[in-house]
Amino acid sequence: MTRDYNLKTVLGEDKFNAIHKSKILLVGAGGIGCELLKDLVLLGFGEIHVVDLDTIDLSNLNRQFLFRHKDIKQPKSFIAIDAVSKFNFHNSKLIPYQASIFETDKFPLSWFNSFDLIFNALDNAEARSYINKIGLFLNKNIMETGTTGINGYVQATIPNLSSCYDCLPRETPKTFPVCTIRSTPSQPIHCIHWAKNVLFNSLFGEDDSDEIKLTDKNIEQLGTDNEEEIKTLLAENNELIELKNSIFDDSFVDKIISKIFIKDIENLLKIDELWKLRKSPIPIKFDQNVQKKLDLITQDQLGNGQKIWSIEENLKVLISSTKNLQARYSINKEIEFDKDDEDTLNFVVASANIRSYIFHIQLKSKFDIKSIAGNIIPAVATTNAFIAGFSSLLSLKVFQNIDAFKDTKSIYTSQSKERLISSGQLSYKNPKCASCSITRSFINIDNSLTVKELIDSLIDKYQYEEEIAISIGSKLLYDIDFDDNIDKKLIDLGITYGVHLSINDETDLKNNVEFYIELNDEGKIQLPDLIIPDKPKPIVEDKKDQNEQDDDNVEEEEEELIIMEEENDDDDLVILESISSTVEKRKNELELIKEDAKKPKN
Amino acid sequence: MSSELSADELALYDRQLRVWGAEGQNRIKNASVLLINFNGVGTEIVKNLVLSGIGSLEIWDQAKVKESDFNSQFFLTEEDLNEIKLNNNVKHRISDMNPRVKISVNTNELEFDDAEYFKNFNLVIANEIDYGQIIQLNRTTRALNIALYITQVHGVFGFVFSDLILDVSKYTEIKNPIGRSIGKISSNQEIIEVKKFFDQESEKVKETFTLKSTYKQFEEIYQSENLKSLTRRNKKRVNPLLSIFLAYIQSGLTSVEELKIKTNEVQSSFGLNEIEDLKYFEKFINQLKIEISPVTAIIGGSVAQDIINFLSKKVAPFNNVFILDGEEYVMPIYEL
Numbered sequence: 060m061t062r063d064y065n066l067k068t069v070l071g072e073d074k075f076n077a078i079h080k081s082k083i084l085l086v087g088a089g090g091i092g093c094e095l096l097k098d099l100v101l102l103g104f105g106e107i108h109v110v111d112l113d114t115i116d117l118s119n120l121n122r123q124f125l126f127r128h129k130d131i132k133q134p135k136s137f138i139a140i141d142a143v144s145k146f147n148f149h150n151s152k153l154i155p156y157q158a159s160i161f162e163t164d165k166f167p168l169s170w171f172n173s174f175d176l177i178f179n180a181l182d183n184a185e186a187r188s189y190i191n192k193i194g195l196f197l198n199k200n201i202m203e204t205g206t207t208g209i210n211g212y213v214q215a216t217i218p219n220l221s222s223c224y225d226c227l228p229r230e231t232p233k234t235f236p237v238c239t240i241r242s243t244p245s246q247p248i249h250c251i252h253w254a255k256n257v258l259f260n261s262l263f264g265e266d267d268s269d270e271i272k273l274t275d276k277n278i279e280q281l282g283t284d285n286e287e288e289i290k291t292l293l294a295e296n297n298e299l300i301e302l303k304n305s306i307f308d309d310s311f312v313d314k315i316i317s318k319i320f321i322k323d324i325e326n327l328l329k330i331d332e333l334w335k336l337r338k339s340p341i342p343i344k345f346d347q348n349v350q351k352k353l354d355l356i357t358q359d360q361l362g363n364g365q366k367i368w369s370i371e372e373n374l375k376v377l378i379s380s381t382k383n384l385q386a387r388y389s390i391n392k393e394i395e396f397d398k399d400d401e402d403t404l405n406f407v408v409a410s411a412n413i414r415s416y417i418f419h420i421q422l423k424s425k426f427d428i429k430s431i432a433g434n435i436i437p438a439v440a441t442t443n444a445f446i447a448g449f450s451s452l453l454s455l456k457v458f459q460n461i462d463a464f465k466d467t468k469s470i471y472t473s474q475s476k477e478r479l480i481s482s483g484q485l486s487y488k489n490p491k492c493a494s495c496s497i498t499r500s501f502i503n504i505d506n507s508l509t510v511k512e513l514i515d516s517l518i519d520k521y522q523y524e525e526e527i528a529i530s531i532g533s534k535l536l537y538d539i540d541f542d543d544n545i546d547k548k549l550i551d552l553g554i555t556y557g558v559h560l561s562i563n564d565e566t567d568l569k570n571n572v573e574f575y576i577e578l579n580d581e582g583k584i585q586l587p588d589l590i591i592p593d594k595p596k597p598i599v600e601d602k603k604d605q606n607e608q609d610d611d612n613v614e615e616e617e618e619e620l621i622i623m624e625e626e627n628d629d630d631d632l633v634i635l636e637s638i639s640s641t642v643e644k645r646k647n648e649l650e651l652i653k654e655d656a657k658k659p660k661n
Numbered sequence: 662m663s664s665e666l667s668a669d670e671l672a673l674y675d676r677q678l679r680v681w682g683a684e685g686q687n688r689i690k691n692a693s694v695l696l697i698n699f700n701g702v703g704t705e706i707v708k709n710l711v712l713s714g715i716g717s718l719e720i721w722d723q724a725k726v727k728e729s730d731f732n733s734q735f736f737l738t739e740e741d742l743n744e745i746k747l748n749n750n751v752k753h754r755i756s757d758m759n760p761r762v763k764i765s766v767n768t769n770e771l772e773f774d775d776a777e778y779f780k781n782f783n784l785v786i787a788n789e790i791d792y793g794q795i796i797q798l799n800r801t802t803r804a805l806n807i808a809l810y811i812t813q814v815h816g817v818f819g820f821v822f823s824d825l826i827l828d829v830s831k832y833t834e835i836k837n838p839i840g841r842s843i844g845k846i847s848s849n850q851e852i853i854e855v856k857k858f859f860d861q862e863s864e865k866v867k868e869t870f871t872l873k874s875t876y877k878q879f880e881e882i883y884q885s886e887n888l889k890s891l892t893r894r895n896k897k898r899v900n901p902l903l904s905i906f907l908a909y910i911q912s913g914l915t916s917v918e919e920l921k922i923k924t925n926e927v928q929s930s931f932g933l934n935e936i937e938d939l940k941y942f943e944k945f946i947n948q949l950k951i952e953i954s955p956v957t958a959i960i961g962g963s964v965a966q967d968i969i970n971f972l973s974k975k976v977a978p979f980n981n982v983f984i985l986d987g988e989e990y991v992m993p994i995y996e997l
Contacts, residue, residue, distance in 0.1 A: 061727070061728035061729045062728050062729060062731040062732055065729055065732050065951045065952075065953065066732060066953065068816070068947060068948060068951055069816045069817060069948055069951055069953050070953075094958065097735055097954065097958075098954045098955050098958055101731075101732060101733060101735065101953075101954035102953065102954060102955070117672050117673060118672060118673065118675045118676055120673055120712075120759075121673055121674050121675070121676055121677050121712055121713070121714075122676065122677070122712055124708055124712055124758055127757060127758075143735075145738050146731075146734075146735045146736075146737065146738060148731040148732075148739070208679070208680045209680060209966060209976065246861070246862060246864075247862060248862075362665065363665075363666075363667070363668040363671055364671065365665055365666065365671065365683055366665075421861065421862070426671070426678070430679055435675070435676065435679060436676075436679075437676055437677070437679035437680045438676040438677070438679075438680075439676070439677045439680055439713070439966070439969075440677075440708070440709045440712040440713060440965075441709045441713070441962045441963070441965045441966035441969065442962065442966065443962075444705060444708070444709060444958045444959075444961065444962035444965075445958065445959055445962030445963055445966070447958060448954075448955045448956065448957075448958030448959035448962060449955070449959060449990075451954070451955040451958075452817070452955035452956065452959070452987055452990075453990070455955075468990045470990060474976070475994075476846075476847065476850070476977075476979070476980075476994060476996075477993065477994055478983075478991070478992055478993050478994055479963055479979070479983055479992035479994065480990070480991070480992045482990045482991060
């Protein structure tokens with residue numbers, strides 16, 4: 060058939076046949092996932108498994124072209140597979156899962172091991188990092204992708220050779236000093252942060268999570284040593300709790316306005332120190348005249364969120380959304396902020412804007428505030444198609460190729476006038492990477508045995524000189540100074556199937572090991588034949604100053620995109636700042652890593 | 662032009678409005694586009710433009726569905742084999758992605774100099790048409806002041822040309838350390854106004870600049886002097902694929918030796934060295950007219966994005982040829 064002939068011509072007969080017989084995993088059926096699935100089906104991969112936990116939303120339909128309006132609320136993986144099966148011209152076997160990729164009972168290591176290649180089309184760092192580790196455990200190549208707006212990247216991970224997903228430090232979410240948020244905001248984001256994380260949460264969130272934060276030891280986090288200011292902050296906080304207690308009163312919203320937007324501001328104004336170099340805030344007026352103006356505002360006038368509301372319009376929205384939330388609170392007892400929950404969004408938009416008004420900060424439209432408060436990652440069909448295209452094209456080189464490391468490239472979109480992409484050789488792995496510098500393997504144990512039995516077996520099998528420490532993630536289970544658990548059963552310490560158990564040599568001679576736990580119920584501890592290499596000597600950094608300087612320069616040019624919390628809510632991933640600078644930064648860092656890797660080890 | 666979108670559009674287009682805003686979306690909504698040849702690249706462009714909410718899109722194609730279409734054309738099913746490609750089912754599948762977009766199909770004879778027909782559109786994309794057709798079409802689009810994109814894909818190789826005639830648009834970007842100044846920035850592009858300002862929100866210095874971009878007609882690019890002024894080092898970096906594409910499009914030659922001679926004529930008109938290595942030509946000819954999905958996705962994605970950049974005026978469109986070498990993974994842009 061011509062369809063086969065064409066592929067054979069471009070890919071070569073051997074590669075075509077190998078792909079035809081292969082079994083691959085696609086993690087994610089969102090923006091990149093839909094595009095990638097289409098490409099993989101049209102290329103004729105033999106068997107394609109697609110995992111996605113999500114269901115379809117209206118806001119997906121501008122780019123996730125396999126989904127229609129009627130599919131909203133349906134599972135992405137199933138609908139995607141149903142849609143591509145109409146053009147499944149090579150009869151690929153297609154298998155969907157609506158599940159979280161972290162579920163070890165559904166997706167044990169053996170299941171991952173049955174795939175020839177893994178494609179990531181994910182939207183969050185945790186899942187990427189998890190798949191990255193699976194790749195390292197199983198020595199499996201991963202095609203990693205991500206997009207933000209019109210920028211994106213594709214990068215293959217060749218385990219233990221190329222840099223892995225964790226080789227580069229991830230951006231940490233930007234935080235603000237408490238005093239900026241509470242007393243001296245200067246940007247819209249400060250007011251949005253305050254409206255969502257302070258005001259909304261104190262009034263409608265879980266009970267008193269906030270009190271502890273301010274009264275305890277965390278004074279240094281406040282970012283101020285002005286005692287008067289601290290006192291005001293604490294008083295404000297306690298009054299906020301009092302305010303919450305009146306949530307069922309009819310006068311609740313009036314109390315909010317008179318306390319939050321008038322009295323608290325008046326109190327702040329008393330602290331002269333704060334306003335020496337800043338423009339003083341002006342409490343709002345809320346009287347009969349204002350009330351009359353509010354009554355005249357119609358729903359039409361408020362529009363659908365694209366225009367910036369006046370102060371009166373914001374007050375109107377604050378009042379109506381508060382009333383709705385009050386009614387809901389009496390049933391639910393706790394309301395979480397959700398950008399797609401109109402009442403919560405309206406409350407945050409209006410209160411953020413009123414605060415901005417008070418502090419002479421530019422007001423923003425509901426549309427724009429939604430973006431910041433909801434951590435919305437911009438996403439377009441074109442870039443997803445483009446990046447998925449490169450992921451599938453590059454995968455042809457990575458697939459069953461022992462020279463994959465040198466035959467493939469990493470690709471970033473470019474906004475230069477001279478090229479559409481910047482591409483480069485894969486970088487070598489970072490010798491300091493906590494994920495890929497350690498030794499990985501599997502152990503099969505009966506977890507009704509004790510910690511002591513496990514430790515004895517480990518010392519015996521791998522000839523550790525003295526003591527070892529075992530931990531899960533950052534949770535220490537046992538070491539020489541902490542033997543409380545020594546006689547406990549492994550199962551009671553959370554050691555179950557799929558757990559990643561770390562073994563550290565306390566004498567620092569042998570490399571750290573991470574074992575993937577598999578279980579038996581025959582009272583056995585089966586340890587793999589494994590030569591644990593010596594721990595690499597720390598690398599002396601002679602050019603440190605130079606490096607630090609470079610980092611500083613990069614830092615300066617960075618365009619920061621501020622993220623207020625860790626989870627993000629979209630389907631296409633995330634480079635949490637402008638990509639061009641991320642690309643630069645990654646490139647610089649990878650250069651340094653390469654330099655390090657080339658240095659002779661003594 | 663009002664920039665208020667309906668609540669429905671706001672919800673649907675939310676994630677892309679974060680990129681190009683309501684004004685950008687409205688400009689996209691006002692565009693009337695013609696796509697000639699609904700091949701693999703055409704399929705991707707149609708998908709991307711319809712999803713983006715383009716105003717109206719007419720698709721012209723007379724072909725019947727062939728086996729080889731199944732390598733990249735996902736609006737088709739096995740049942741469409743040997744049927745007319747732009748049949749009702751296919752049209753429905755396209756519309757179904759975004760019913761707001763007016764989709765029409767045209768399977769009549771097409772005259773590339775038919776001004777009466779072309780004046781219905783403000784942007785034309787033509788995939789896989791021959792040299793004579795390109796020249797004729799480009800003269801027509803010039804006369805009617807219509808933007809034009811031309812694409813070709815052969816296996817892992819792709820070529821795109823655009824003639825946006827004259828584009829003067831304002832862009833805002835973060836000021837780089839040196840800053841922009843008024844004057845030519847390349848042979849076809851010029852900055853005619855720059856305003857620096859401090860952006861309160863990002864706390865960065867930004868620049869609003871007006872970029873004037875002049876384009877050439879397709880027939881002119883063969884005589885372009887722009888590559889001649891390159892340094893020797895930069896000349897070496899010109900991908901041989903550029904001239905191979907131009908030679909192939911102009912001549913249609915499919916023998917390795919003949920295409921090599923023709924290509925080297927193009928090379929010398931650009932002041933570039935002759936290409937001796939036959940393997941470029943062999944690979945190119947071996948994959949002629951084959952479309953595979955990763956490559957059509959890359960070319961279709963970048964063309965559609967450039968069209969959106971041009972329409973929405975948020976990012977400057979490219980000027981005026983780019984190629985994809987899908988073996989070396991490079992996509993250079995050449996100003997010819």
